[in-house]
Amino acid sequence: MKRIEFTKQFQKRLKQRYGHQPKVVARLQRHLQLFKQRIRKEPINDHPLTGRLRGLRAFSVGGDVRVVYEETTDRYLLLDIGSHNQVY
Numbered sequence: 686m687k688r689i690e691f692t693k694q695f696q697k698r699l700k701q702r703y704g705h706q707p708k709v710v711a712r713l714q715r716h717l718q719l720f721k722q723r724i725r726k727e728p729i730n731d732h733p734l735t736g737r738l739r740g741l742r743a744f745s746v747g748g749d750v751r752v753v754y755e756e757t758t759d760r761y762l763l764l765d766i767g768s769h770n771q772v773y
Contacts (some may be wrong), residue, residue, distance in 0.1 A: 688760045689717065695752075695763045702767055703750070712747045713766070720744065720761075738773065 703709040716729050725731040731744040734753070741764070743753045753765040753772050765772045 686721075687756075689721065689763065690760050691763045695766060698771075699766050702771070709746065709748075709750060712750075713752070716744065716746050716752075734773075743772070 699710070699713075703713075719729055720731075725744075728747070729744040731742060733739075734741045734743055738753065741753055741755055743751050745751055746766070749768045751767065751769060751772050752763055755762045755764060
């Protein structure tokens with residue numbers, strides 16, 4: 686099973702943008718559990734990105750919150766979290 690890792694940028698932006706919103710953090714934890722179970726459709730809507738972010742993927746945490754990540758052969762590296770406009 687691939688491991689999930691967080692970049693320092695991801696951790697910083699999570700704290701800056703959602704540290705004061707415990708519901709969003711709880712929803713992220715629930716969606717990460719679904720992600721670990723390889724659930725990629727509803728409710729996380731995992732999808733590949735295009736344009737300047739080609740090669741990366743993203744999934745929804747609910748509402749307008751997105752997580753951008755990179756998938757390699759042995760891990761998922763979470764790169765950024767934020768609203769649609771903040772991460773794309």
